[in-house]
Amino acid sequence: MSSACLIIIGNEILSGRTQDLNLAFLGKRMNEIGIRLVEARVIADDFETIINTLNECRNKYDHVFTTGGIGPTHDDITSAAVAEAFGLPLIRDPEAVALLCQHYANAEDLNEQRLKMCEVPEGAILVDNPISKAPGYQIGNVFVLAGVPRIMQAMYEALKERLIPGKPMKSRTIVAFMGEGSLAKGLGDVQNAHSETEIGSYPFIRNGKLGTALVLRGADQDALNEATEAVTELVSGFDVEHFEESSAE
Amino acid sequence: MSSACLIIIGNEILSGRTQDLNLAFLGKRMNEIGIRLVEARVIADDFETIINTLNECRNKYDHVFTTGGIGPTHDDITSAAVAEAFGLPLIRDPEAVALLCQHYANAEDLNEQRLKMCEVPEGAILVDNPISKAPGYQIGNVFVLAGVPRIMQAMYEALKERLIPGKPMKSRTIVAFMGEGSLAKGLGDVQNAHSETEIGSYPFIRNGKLGTALVLRGADQDALNEATEAVTELVSGFDVEHFEESSAE
Missing domain, CATH: 3.30.70.260 (ACT domain)
Structure with a gap:
């Protein structure tokens, strides 16, 4: 049976401000497709912590999911940390830019900060976000997803065909x-x-x-x-x- | 500011059957007393995993809390793993036995399995459980608590004076x-x-x-x-x- 790990990134979960719902969702989905969710970690929005946790977990488990930290604000540092963890440059993905261009009718709304949501480690394969367009992505065995549960869940539906399934639990x-x-x-x-x-x-x-x-x-x-x-x-x-x-x- | 880590032990959290509520509770309480909850880990009921996670975290953080796995059934292996992690014998605590003797009016109800809830690593200091009597405990900087939120919360109230507080967040x-x-x-x-x-x-x-x-x-x-x-x-x-x-x- 293949394995999975969830890394929940966000100070708001650790401070108790936000109740995480993504772990229970992912646990149920993993049962359905026969992947064992072996561990989850909740970590702060801290560059070194994200890098170290990601590198430990991606070597240990067949699939790693991350949630949180891929928005446009200063505290969204997941993608920069993922690129660093993989030793890859962070590039602005043209397909992601095109998606956001369609979404933001006024060109002025697509500011530099929102364009940050198009930055992915080189070689990443996008994961569709039908809710708010800014995509998640896959790099190696790591799936980088949004933290907002509705968006995270929609992204999961879009990526699930890429996982290595087993016998459903x-x-x-x-x-x-x-x-x-x-x-x-x-x-x-x-x-x-x-x-x-x-x-x-x-x-x-x-x-x-x-x-x-x-x-x-x-x-x-x-x-x-x-x-x-x-x-x-x-x-x-x-x-x-x-x-x-x-x-x- | 002193640090804390929560280790959530239980297959039922990873399978998505049970929604964890203990992390959000602890996060809020840590803010109140100025301790930074730096990380949480959710791990399975697996002996080696509990030992390794506990030893890593207790060396890294000032306070470690565990929830889950201290009941009477075969899948409750937390205390045996904690004792092993500390290299201490698991002993039957007389004070804990006395507490359970009071709680179970019929001597036959206090069976061998329930007496398992009195087993703690040698030197542990009990943590009161006003709900169902079977105590939690402290060993070193590790606080071993129940998984049921109402009991976990009552145990936290009973132990909080033992923590090293800082400036409230x-x-x-x-x-x-x-x-x-x-x-x-x-x-x-x-x-x-x-x-x-x-x-x-x-x-x-x-x-x-x-x-x-x-x-x-x-x-x-x-x-x-x-x-x-x-x-x-x-x-x-x-x-x-x-x-x-x-x-x-």
Whole structure:
């Protein structure tokens, strides 16, 4: 199974001002096409940090996604850092310029700062942005995307054919209104007997009621179904409300 | 200013099943007490990965927080990995056992799996969990907390006196309903003239309307106010709706 890593670039995420939504989105999409999202990093808008993190991650993982820092303002330094990380010159991409020329009807709106959004490392392949036109791009195994979730998501749809897919990850979820501690022994036994399926146990508090979500994940549907049956049998042994929850994944 | 890093441990965050809320919470709290949250990492429930990430981060940052993986089930491996990372034995803490004994009225409920929640690296100092009793703990500069946001937040309140505080980060936010590209030149000039204040520009789409949030952050209130005045003056030069937004930070 090929691997992926997400690098979330932005002081606003670390300061708590902005709630990141891109990680959960990408995680779900990776399941669908059978790529394992192995790690995510949230880093500041700092030139050296971006370079070092990118170089570490692009050597370690098959796919690297970055979000944030490709706008027109002074704090948008991702592209300069990506070019530096790859040791490539930052060039003004003619195709990107043409896209922005179409988008900004008044020539004066296409100022120097907006043209910064056309700068990519030499050799980059653009990623379409149907929302606000300024493109993302791919360079090597790195996909450089916008931070605004709606734009990031549209860019993902535009690039997904370029990824190396695997067997989609499927999942099933059993919810039981009980503490996970009472289930733990039996659940560990089920996990040992069904090693092909990954079983996670996630306690939650819903309307003041304690419950546990038992999430089963795997690429093999039959193995997943068998493990889910075993978990359902385990939970049925307790006198508590339980049901299968439709998986959003 | 002292530094902090958050390590979010859990397959459910990387699979997109669970939306992380702990990063935004911690980021806001760090602003309040003047600690810089420099980085966050989201990693899988994998023994070696937890050890390596923890050892890298605890050497690099003044404070490290971990969330997740301290429950009673087979996939809760954080404490074993933390002990291994520190080269310390994992011991059953008598104080933690006493806490759980009080919590579980029926002795049979305090099974071997739940007692796993009392295992900490030798020398750890417990962190109170007023919600479900099973404690977090501190070992060296590392704070090991629960993943469930309500419990994580309660644990943070219980430990915050142990952190090394600095000058609180203050922030002000100016919202303007315009693209950031038209502001970029002037904003860069304001940033250069007010280097003590960090100015971020964050485009958003609200009810289909494009806008930009200009976020100013700094520990010096006077410098922050001066920079905010300069940004307000800049924005006033455009014929668009704009206002100061009350900062949630």
